[in-house]
Amino acid sequence: MNGFEIQFFWVVASLIIGAWSYNKGGSFIAGFAFSLLLSPPIAALIVAVRKPITSEIEKRELAKGSMKKCPACAELIRVEATKCRFCGEKVSEQAS
Ligand SMILES: [Zn+2]
Structure with a gap:
């Protein structure tokens, strides 16, 4: 080289x-x-x-609109998800 x-x-x-x-x-x-x-x-x-820096990564995902927060366990899940992959809670398709 x-x-x-x-x-x-x-x-x-x-x-x-x-x-x-x-x-x-x-x-x-x-x-x-x-x-x-x-x-x-x-x-x-x-x-x-x-x-x-998890908080910063979460903030970016939420800003992009590709992720939303599970109302039950506050983990980030896909916006299209109807069921939380962390706690199994049913979530609506609309971002809260
Ligand atoms: Zn959850």
Whole structure:
């Protein structure tokens, strides 16, 4: 691999780590910049050990409208669901 290829993979790996960070409820930019400035393996390790921010992930799912909250157990379930997959409670198809 020449220098350009290494830089290319470095940036691609950083983009993946940024997306991974975002999926865990964090910031894409933070994960991307971290990986770019330090190195992808170190940033990947940090993202891997970091706990997902569940409240942030829930907020995004609710905002997207793809998920709703079960009125009985407050777990996130699909908007189309008529029965909660966590507690078995019957739920209406309309988002509350
Ligand atoms: Zn439920």
